[in-house]
Amino acid sequence: MRTITVALAKGRLADRAIDYFGRIGYPCDEVKDKNTRKLIFENKDQRIRFFLAKASDVPTYVEYGAADLGIVGKDTILEEERTLFEVLDLKIGRCRMCVCGPAEAAELLRHNEQIRVASKYPNIARDYFFNRRQQTAEIIKLNGSVELAPIVGLSDVIVDIVETGNTLRENGLVVLDKVCDLSARVVVNRVSMKRESDRIGDIIRKLQVLVAEREKEEAHAALSGN
Numbered sequence: 001m002r003t004i005t006v007a008l009a010k011g012r013l014a015d016r017a018i019d020y021f022g023r024i025g026y027p028c029d030e031v032k033d034k035n036t037r038k039l040i041f042e043n044k045d046q047r048i049r050f051f052l053a054k055a056s057d058v059p060t061y062v063e064y065g066a067a068d069l070g071i072v073g074k075d076t077i078l079e080e081e082r083t084l085f086e087v088l089d090l091k092i093g094r095c096r097m098c099v100c101g102p103a104e105a106a107e108l109l110r111h112n113e114q115i116r117v118a119s120k121y122p123n124i125a126r127d128y129f130f131n132r133r134q135q136t137a138e139i140i141k142l143n144g145s146v147e148l149a150p151i152v153g154l155s156d157v158i159v160d161i162v163e164t165g166n167t168l169r170e171n172g173l174v175v176l177d178k179v180c181d182l183s184a185r186v187v188v189n190r191v192s193m194k195r196e197s198d199r200i201g202d203i204i205r206k207l208q209v210l211v212a213e214r215e216k217e218e219a220h221a222a223l224s225g226n
């Protein structure tokens with residue numbers, strides 16, 4: 001039996017994903033060791049191995065088949081535009097991609113004026129302004145702390161992830177429009193999907209059940225005010 005390879009986006013998502021895999025019968029405790037410099041972790045009994053990669057590289061590993069499966073945010077999937085199957089929404093790491101800026105910048109959006117946009121996600125920003133709004137925009141690629149851009153005058157607005165909204169609030173910025181909802185997704189290599197359809201299908205079905213159970217628990221907790 002071939003070993004299935006799973007690429008995980010490093011960070012919080014990876015911890016949650018490993019927990020999910022453990023719950024569906026593919027535990028890999030080694031990966032939880034924060035002190036290790038190892039990059040690949042294998043569960044030999046189950047013929048599955050996991051590796052941690054930079055989020056933006058996960059779709060690349062999956063497209064080329066170096067990983068059969070990947071767990072990565074929808075933001076990265078949209079930005080990287082790789083050829084792969086997106087098969088399941090894990091409904092973890094939920095947040096929003098938004099256009100944000102100082103409140104006055106709403107005018108620039110309202111009147112479809114030429115606008116300067118800073119983002120770690122130039123493809124998503126381009127798609128939003130050019131295709132959805134048909135607004136002329138100059139897109140400036142940044143690599144982090146994007147909220148700085150409108151504050152120091154690099155751009156009028158930003159396109160960025162909003163989770164709690166704390167970063168925006170603390171920097172005097174507001175959400176001007178929502179681009180889309182985001183969460184962690186399971187992606188699959190196109191060839192692996194056919195060649196390993198039984199095992200990959202089994203993993204997806206079990207994850208699906210887990211996601212549904214989690215949703216039910218959350219709805220129940222919300223109803224009972226917990």
Ligand code: PRP
Nearest residue numbers: 144145146160161162163164165166167
């Ligand atoms: C992300 C995002 C925002 C922030 C939003 O940045 O780019 O800056 O989190 O979260 P909040 O709404 O809960 O405040 P990240 O922490 O990944 O760091 P970065 O700015 O260096 O990209």
